[in-house]
Amino acid sequence: MKSFKSMAASLLGSAVLLSAVVSPAIAATPVPVKPAVPVSSPQVKGVVITSKTIQQKTAEYEANITIPVISGLNDKAYEAKLNADLLKQAQDALKERQIMSKQDAIDAKKYGYPMRPHAVDISYKVHSVGKLIAFSVQTYLYTGGAHGMTDVTYYNIANLDKAQNLQLADLFQPGINYHYVLNNLIKQQIQADPEKAELYSFETVADNQPYSFENGNLVIHFTQYEIAAYAAGMPAFAIPPHSYLNLLRSDVKALLQ
Structure with a gap:
């Protein structure tokens, strides 16, 4: 998921502002288990989100994977690709752990250091709002180091005839300087907390900020690590x-109603 996997493998009011304005490779046999994260959030009418789960454990790694499977979107082609992508991302993360943990075990035996089993844990959470199908997928990877790394990918899908995963920049009216608004509001929150003010290093949100x-x-x-230390x-x-x-944008507001 994004550039996180490569990094994880090596190691994790304001009127003033408003007026300024914006087929898997699996070594062990999967064993069905209950979802790592229960789907308790409201489901959008006509849209159903179910779980696909894989659990594996060997001397070299442990995998607990539960990903969402989406059905009921208006755009069936988008729905098929989305589900395929979610599955492939999970399979890729699992395959990478299988390969790297096996090599780590070989090296540990060769050089006489203790083997720390690797881990991959993937879960999800649903945040459904109106016609916006929103959910997040969390991936935790442990590669034998001092600590693991966690990444969360957020999806905000407009359930239209032609579905779209809306980026932050897609939300705002043309000509709106949303960077200015959001940056100042975030900086205000940071400055209001002395500990954050000292430790955080924030400059600006990105157009595709989660x-x-x-x-x-x-x-x-x-x-x-994006704006502060691991802790x-x-x-x-x-x-x-x-x-x-x-x-x-007016059409985005409509999605939230």
């Missing part, structure tokens, strides 16, 4: 409705 809609808020997400985890900043709703 985001989600939660409890009415627009939540901007950052990956491990800070994956920082997230909630932008309240009054600070962003008027900046959204």
Whole structure:
């Protein structure tokens, strides 16, 4: 998923602002288990999200994988490709652990150091809002080091005749300087916390910055190491409705109703 896999393999109000304005390779036999993350969030009418689960354990690695399978989208071609991509990403992560953990075991035996079993854990969470089919997929990889690495990919899919995974830049009206608005709101939250102000290094959101809609808020997400040290985890900043709703495109607003 993105550039994370390669990194993981080696190691993880504001009126003023508004006026300024924006086939798998598997060595062991998969054993069906319960989903790692229960799908308890509301399902969008007509759209069903079920789970596909793979669990494996050997002396060299352990895998606990539960990915979403989406059905009921208006755009069937998009739906088929989305499910295929989600499955392939999980299979690739599993295959990589199988290969690397086997090599690590060979090296450990050769050079006389203890073998620490690798791990890959994939789970998901549904955040469905209106006609926006939103969910996140979390991947945790452990490669035998001091700690593992976690990455979360957020999907925000407009369930239209021609479906689209909306990026952050797709949300806002043309001409809106949403970077300015979001950057200042995030900086305000950082400065309000002395610990964050000292440890965080934030400059700007990207056009494809991960985001989600939660409890009415627009939540901007950052990956491990992106704006702070590993100990800070994956920082997230909630932008309240009054600070962003008027900046959204009308068709995006309709998706949220």
